[in-house]
Amino acid sequence: MKSSVITFPGSNCDRDMDVALKKFGFKNKMVWHNDAEFPKSDLVVLPGGFSYGDYLRCGSMASKSKIMKSVINFANSGGIVMGICNGFQILVETGLVPGVLLRNKYLEFICKNVFVKINNKQNTFFKNIDNNVLEFHIAHNEGNYFCTKDQLKEIEDNEQVAINYCDKDGKSEEQFNPNGSIKNIAGIFNKKKNILGMMPHPERMIDPSLSGEDGSLFFNNLINNLK
Amino acid sequence: MIVNEQVAIDHGLKKDEYAKICELLKRTPNITELGVFSAMWNEHCSYKSSKLHLKKLPTKGKQVIQGPGENAGIIDIGDNDAIVFKIESHNHPSFIEPYQGAATGVGGIMRDVFTMGARPIANLNSIHFGSPQHKKTKNLLRGVVHGIGGYGNCMGVPTIAGQTNFDSSYNGNILVNAMTLGLVKKDKIFYSKAAGLNKPVIYVGSKTGRDGIHGASMASTSFDEKIEEKKPTVQVGDPFTEKLLLEACLELMAGDSIIAIQDMGAAGLTSSSIEMASKGNLGIEINLNKVPCREAKMTPYEIMLSESQERMLIVLENGKEEHAKKIFDKWNLDFAVIGKTTKSKKIELYFNDEKVANIPVNTLVENSPMYDRKWKKAKLPKKNKIKKDDLKNLKIIDVLKKVLSNPNVCSKEWIWQQYDHTVMGDTIQKPGGDAGVVRVHGTDKAVAASVDSSAVYCWAHPLTGGKQVVCESFRNLISVGAKPVAITNCLNFGSPENEENMGEFVECVQGIGEAAEYLKFPIVSGNVSFYNQTKEEGIKPTPSIGGVGLIKDYQKMITMDFKEIDNIVLVIGKTEGHIDQSLFARNILDEKNGPPPEINLFNEKNNGETLLKLIDSGYIKSAHDVSLGGIITAVSKMCIKGNKGIYLKKPKYLINEIEYFFAEDQGRYIIEITKKDLKKVTDLLNKNAVHFDELGTINENQLFINDKTKATINELITSNTNWLTNYMSK
Numbered sequence: 001m002k003s004s005v006i007t008f009p010g011s012n013c014d015r016d017m018d019v020a021l022k023k024f025g026f027k028n029k030m031v032w033h034n035d036a037e038f039p040k041s042d043l044v045v046l047p048g049g050f051s052y053g054d055y056l057r058c059g060s061m062a063s064k065s066k067i068m069k070s071v072i073n074f075a076n077s078g079g080i081v082m083g084i085c086n087g088f089q090i091l092v093e094t095g096l097v098p099g100v101l102l103r104n105k106y107l108e109f110i111c112k113n114v115f116v117k118i119n120n121k122q123n124t125f126f127k128n129i130d131n132n133v134l135e136f137h138i139a140h141n142e143g144n145y146f147c148t149k150d151q152l153k154e155i156e157d158n159e160q161v162a163i164n165y166c167d168k169d170g171k172s173e174e175q176f177n178p179n180g181s182i183k184n185i186a187g188i189f190n191k192k193k194n195i196l197g198m199m200p201h202p203e204r205m206i207d208p209s210l211s212g213e214d215g216s217l218f219f220n221n222l223i224n225n226l227k
Numbered sequence: 228m229i230v231n232e233q234v235a236i237d238h239g240l241k242k243d244e245y246a247k248i249c250e251l252l253k254r255t256p257n258i259t260e261l262g263v264f265s266a267m268w269n270e271h272c273s274y275k276s277s278k279l280h281l282k283k284l285p286t287k288g289k290q291v292i293q294g295p296g297e298n299a300g301i302i303d304i305g306d307n308d309a310i311v312f313k314i315e316s317h318n319h320p321s322f323i324e325p326y327q328g329a330a331t332g333v334g335g336i337m338r339d340v341f342t343m344g345a346r347p348i349a350n351l352n353s354i355h356f357g358s359p360q361h362k363k364t365k366n367l368l369r370g371v372v373h374g375i376g377g378y379g380n381c382m383g384v385p386t387i388a389g390q391t392n393f394d395s396s397y398n399g400n401i402l403v404n405a406m407t408l409g410l411v412k413k414d415k416i417f418y419s420k421a422a423g424l425n426k427p428v429i430y431v432g433s434k435t436g437r438d439g440i441h442g443a444s445m446a447s448t449s450f451d452e453k454i455e456e457k458k459p460t461v462q463v464g465d466p467f468t469e470k471l472l473l474e475a476c477l478e479l480m481a482g483d484s485i486i487a488i489q490d491m492g493a494a495g496l497t498s499s500s501i502e503m504a505s506k507g508n509l510g511i512e513i514n515l516n517k518v519p520c521r522e523a524k525m526t527p528y529e530i531m532l533s534e535s536q537e538r539m540l541i542v543l544e545n546g547k548e549e550h551a552k553k554i555f556d557k558w559n560l561d562f563a564v565i566g567k568t569t570k571s572k573k574i575e576l577y578f579n580d581e582k583v584a585n586i587p588v589n590t591l592v593e594n595s596p597m598y599d600r601k602w603k604k605a606k607l608p609k610k611n612k613i614k615k616d617d618l619k620n621l622k623i624i625d626v627l628k629k630v631l632s633n634p635n636v637c638s639k640e641w642i643w644q645q646y647d648h649t650v651m652g653d654t655i656q657k658p659g660g661d662a663g664v665v666r667v668h669g670t671d672k673a674v675a676a677s678v679d680s681s682a683v684y685c686w687a688h689p690l691t692g693g694k695q696v697v698c699e700s701f702r703n704l705i706s707v708g709a710k711p712v713a714i715t716n717c718l719n720f721g722s723p724e725n726e727e728n729m730g731e732f733v734e735c736v737q738g739i740g741e742a743a744e745y746l747k748f749p750i751v752s753g754n755v756s757f758y759n760q761t762k763e764e765g766i767k768p769t770p771s772i773g774g775v776g777l778i779k780d781y782q783k784m785i786t787m788d789f790k791e792i793d794n795i796v797l798v799i800g801k802t803e804g805h806i807d808q809s810l811f812a813r814n815i816l817d818e819k820n821g822p823p824p825e826i827n828l829f830n831e832k833n834n835g836e837t838l839l840k841l842i843d844s845g846y847i848k849s850a851h852d853v854s855l856g857g858i859i860t861a862v863s864k865m866c867i868k869g870n871k872g873i874y875l876k877k878p879k880y881l882i883n884e885i886e887y888f889f890a891e892d893q894g895r896y897i898i899e900i901t902k903k904d905l906k907k908v909t910d911l912l913n914k915n916a917v918h919f920d921e922l923g924t925i926n927e928n929q930l931f932i933n934d935k936t937k938a939t940i941n942e943l944i945t946s947n948t949n950w951l952t953n954y955m956s957k
Contacts, residue, residue: 009559010467012383016652034557048650050381053467109376109645139380139647201649209655209666209781 001026001226003043006071008033008062013048013084013201020203021045024219033065042226043080044071046087048139048201058101058142059089068094080124080226081195085140088187088197097190097197098155099147104140105180111139113211114178116163116186116200117170123193124225125162125218133170134163134214136186136200138178143199145181145188155188162187162196228258238265244596251590259527259576259584264591266441266494266532267501270757273595276723277755280733284740288749290712297418298339298490300751301411302713304777308667309413310674311345314353314406314717314773316756320461321403322450325370329354330378330464331536332405337382338490341473342539344417344480345409348651349665350379352389352405353678353717353771357398359634359954364393367401369955374464375405376645381466382473385654386646387663388677393634396682399450399761404717406678406773410667417480419489419499421507421542421568426486428500428511428566429548431555432472432538435496436521438463439534449722450761468537468560475558476539484547491538497531499540500566501574505592507542510571515578519561527578542568602729605689611807611821618885623859624930624938626815626889630856631863631946633814638867638948641955655781659868661706661852662774666781673781675709677774682767684823687808689731689768693738694826698893700774701746702852705835706896708785708842709776714743716753716772721765723757731768732757739770745828746835748774785842787851789869794848794925795905796865796873798858800834800895801918804886810855811889830894837915838896844911846904853895859888861897862922863930866940867947872929878920884933899925 003026007014014030021028021043031038038044052061062068068090075081075096083091091097104110115133118126147155155161164184166172177184179199187198205215228234235245238261248256248264256264270276286294292309293301299313317332337347352375357364368391379386384407439462479485487507489499496518504511515527521535543551548564555562569575574591576584630636643658655673656664662677679699685692697714704711716739721728743750759766778784789796806812807821841847849869853861859875866873877887900908912919923931931937 010381010470012381012470012650016650019652049383050467050470053381053465053470055467108373109380109647111380111647111649112644137649139649141380204649204652206652210652211649211657 001042001223002040003028003045004031004038004041005045005047006031006033006067008051008065010051010053011047011049013203016203017045017047020206020215020219023206025223031067033062033067035067037070038067043082044074046083046090048085048087051086051090057093059086059093062090063093072096075195078192078194083197084201085199088199089142091195091197096195097188098151099145099188101142102144102146103142104144109141110178113137114200115166115168117166117172118163119161120159123189125196125222127225129217129221131217133166133168134218135212136202136214137204137211138200140199143179143181145185147182152182158191160189160191161185162189163198230255230258230261235261239269240265244268251594259531260586262528262532263497263584263586266497267591268595272494272498274755275596276598276600276757278597279599280736284736284750285744286749286751288713288747291749291751292413294751295753298342300713300715301416302751302775303413304667304672304674307413309411309416310775311340311343311409311411312407312715312775313339313752314404314678314715314771315754316717316719317403317405318400318719318756318759321371322401323457324461325367326374327461327463329371329374329403331462332403333375333378334464334466334469334536335492336405336407337384337469338492340407340409341476342417342488342490343411344415345411346477347384347407347409349408349663349676350384350386350405351663351676351678351773353680355392355394355397355402355769357401358395359393361398365955371403372642372645378464378466380647382470383650385648385650385665387648387654387665388658389643390678390680391639391642392680394682394767396767399764400759400766402719402759402769404771406715408674408676408775415480417485417488419487419503419506421487421503421509423486424568424570426545426568427543427548427564428513428568429541429543429551430518430538430563430565431541432560433465433468433535434519434521434561435530435533436535437525437529437533440529440532449758462534462536464536471558471560472537472539475555475560478554479551484544484551485541486544487542489540491540493534495532495534501588501591503540503542504574504588508572510569510573510575510588511566512569512575513566515576517563517565519563527576527583600723600729601726602733603726605730605734607688608820608822611818613806613816615883617816618883621885623884623888623932624936627859627863628946629815630810630860631943632950633810634950636810636856636860637950639951640948641951655784656707656786660787661703662709664707664778664784671780673778673784675704675707675776675778677703678771679703680769680771682769683808683813685731685735685770686767687823689734690738691823691826693735693770694742695823695893696770696772697739697742697746697748698826698831699854700772701748701831701835702896704774704776705838706785706787706850706852708783709778710839711746711748711774711776713749713751714772714774716750716770718753718755719759719766719769719771720757721760725765728765735768735770742828746832783842785847785850787849787865787868789865789871789899789925790848792871792925792927794899794901796862796922796925797898797900797919798853798895798922799838799898799912799917799919800830801892802858802887802890802895802920803892804882804890805892806886806890809857809889809891811857824891824893826893833915834894834896834917837912837917841908841911846900846908847898848901849899851897853897857889857891863943865897866930867944870940872926872940874923874926874931876923876933
């Protein structure tokens with residue numbers, strides 16, 4: 001399986017994603033934001049970081065990068081695209097997934113392990129995962145997902161909510177919401193479910209010596225589903 | 228502007244210093260030259276009050292590649308890998324403007340590390356604030372934490388450890404010390420020594436603005452009521468540009484274009500150009516019209532003294548300009564050839580075709596002032612006579628809860644949760660333990676680092692305090708299973724012109740030196756911050772020690788959380804019941820006098836090295852050094868982290884329960900072992916003449932003391948975790 005990770009100026013989880021993808025068998029290539037094309041890929045990843053310093057709205061500058069035209073075409077023709085953290089913010093800015101990401105409710109950057117409930121397994125990302133709850137890791141300042149009432153209805157009707165913050169037993173209540181996101185949303189799909197944007201970093205959970213191993217579960221499953 | 232003695236004094240120079248400048252130049256300097264001298268001769272850049280004493284510190288060792296004098300120190304960790312590290316203060320700017328002050332402190336120290344060719348792999352910090360009740364403390368704490376996070380998080384470098392202390396002596400002068408570790412290949416290290424004639428001098432990074440002018444001079448004086456006027460001397464950070472600069476520099480460093488490289492830190496273009504010329508015994512000629520400026524009509528004086536951040540000066544090989552420019556263009560950074568190396572041994576500046584400065588380099592560096600300041604030796608305070616009756620009335624669990632919720636002991640999770648501590652995917656011990664640990668990417672090795680200070684001990688007796696803080700760093704590294712290799716120090720003191728403050732400095736440095744020498748724990752880099760005082764009120768002497776250690780097999784790393792029910796808990800090292808200057812004496816008995824606990828360097832080394840052997844043999848399930856709050860506080864923290872309880876027993880000593888559990892005798896560690904290993908472990912301890920007491924066994928979730936008093940671990944967690952969160956949300 002071939003993957004491409006896009007590096008924007010200010011990306012800082014690009015190497016971590018490269019390490020993770022390779023560990024689980026992807027032949028990964030790093031792609032510069034100013035290139036027009038990326039190599040033929042089964043998966044394209046927009047990694048975390050602070051593209052363009054987050055000085056404008058997070059992700060807005062990167063969403064206008066040269067490479068993004070190709071990414072958008074790839075996504076619109078059914079290609080598998082994943083945006084993590086700042087990558088999620090970029091996806092939102094391109095309009096490939098609905099909604100916006102606001103500043104965290106308590107106005108502070110937050111870095112910790114969280115539990116997320118898988119809401120929909122009828123897709124390449126989560127199909128065949130036995131667990132209903134995963135322990136992931138978040139590290140962000142703007143992960144407070146928000147959308148209009150109409151958008152929310154549409155998202156829910158189309159089962160576009162991918163994961164919600166919850167406790168270890170899968171209870172998705174307000175007290176387990178780290179950033180104030182609407183309905184505890186931690187990640188969403190596009191309508192066709194070939195695009196996933198999420199705040200948690202599975203690439204930081206791929207080794208028992210690190211924060212945990214549920215990221216390994218996620219990547220192993222992803223590559224098997226792509227085969 | 229005409230330069231005279233008064234103008235020089237306004238630049239922070241003393242009368243005799245100004246006279247010396249005129250003598251060295253054999254004329255009156257012009258305003259640009261005076262600016263250059265004032266920047267190079269202030270305390271912050273010249274170390275004029277500290278040099279004499281710093282020379283005495285042990286700086287060499289088998290693993291030391293680079294000691295003090297470069298941008299950062301370097302140690303060898305085997306397999307062609309080396310660790311570059313340094314700690315630096317940003318105290319004055321952080322008090323004036325906490326967010327930018329702290330942020331640029333973090334940015335500056337990372338630049339020192341990647342200037343040498345190393346990719347930063349971990350950040351640490353040591354921050355000290357005034358009393359929690361002081362009106363400024365909360366905002367300063369919030370601002371500093373946001374600033375540290377804002378910069379480090381954006382750079383994508385994990386912040387893996389740190390310490391936060393509160394004491395009223397910092398009410399008017401907070402301390403912000405930032406430390407960075409970087410990883411470099413031993414054969415790809417870059418230095419600041421220029422070499423060769425007519426080599427292009429290159430300016431890269433951000434444009435030069437009017438921010439931070441006189442920053443280094445500002446950091447070389449005390450504060451007074453005009454502090455608000457000093458805001459323009461604080462630099463403004465741009466971590467995004469620094470991230471680009473990091474990547475661009477590392478890309479250029481992969482080739483062989485660079486002869487010398489130096490970041491523009493304190494005193495900006497002035498100190499970076501002079502440093503390179505001085506080390507290479509060369510001259511440098513700069514055309515200031517070529518310097519990329521942010522604002523129109525900047526004068527040579529302003530350009531030379533600006534402390535705008537995220538800038539580097541590089542001496543390139545001839546003919547490599549195009550290659551280098553391409554890389555900086557790719558990263559959207561300014562690139563300009565601004566001058567060349569010369570044989571004049573002078574710093575020659577041109578502006579609008581006019582020579583605006585012409586100064587022999589040696590007058591700025593070798594001839595810079597050095598003072599043998601007067602200092603006063605501190606007496607060892609008399610021991611307090613604590614009345615045993617006073618202790619009898621205390622309920623041990625109540626005292627423990629008070630200690631656990633003390634601002635200097637309580638959990639600092641509110642702080643470190645705002646720092647990205649997991650980016651780069653190699654953090655195997657996050658903040659909250661004895662030391663942070665990151666793997667050396669792609670290898671079995673890991674590097675441990677911690678930062679410590681013990682201002683109370685240093686204040687009570689500087690010589691002992693200086694030794695203690697080095698020992699504490701040594702213990703923190705050993706507690707995670709790392710072999711201590713070297714340290715970096717950040718020496719925060721009051722005015723060197725005050726004999727008592729200077730005495731504190733001299734004796735702390737002596738103590739640091741003695742301990743470092745004995746423990747074979749050399750000092751490879753550091754920085755001095757004097758004038759941490761507002762009017763006459765100085766801070767407690769606060770040397771911060773950043774220790775770095777190596778774990779050869781990261782699977783053998785130790786954490787402090789209790790692991791298993793029924794395992795046995797021992798304390799290594801003898802408990803004599805030293806209460807004076809302990810957290811217990813100062814905060815529970817309100818007794819602030821007396822000597823700090825004694826340091827026995829033989830025991831420190833022996834206990835530590837024996838524990839490392841036990842760890843290496845796989846006997847140790849968890850470990851934690853005993854520090855503030857004594858045995859019971861250390862054990863409680865291990866309970867809290869592991870969510871386990873303990874049946875704790877005081878051995879049959881002659882001292883009473885309170886003294887045994889809250890004393891702060893040094894050289895001690897708590898360890899957890901299995902029952903079946905007990906004999907092997909105690910045999911090894913006996914063989915090495917290491918004193919130990921058996922403290923008890925681990926249980927599910929309650930703390931029992933001598934079978935009587937008890938508390939649930941949840942109660943202890945509440946005491947330990949709530950204080951800071953509640954304080955910050957009020």
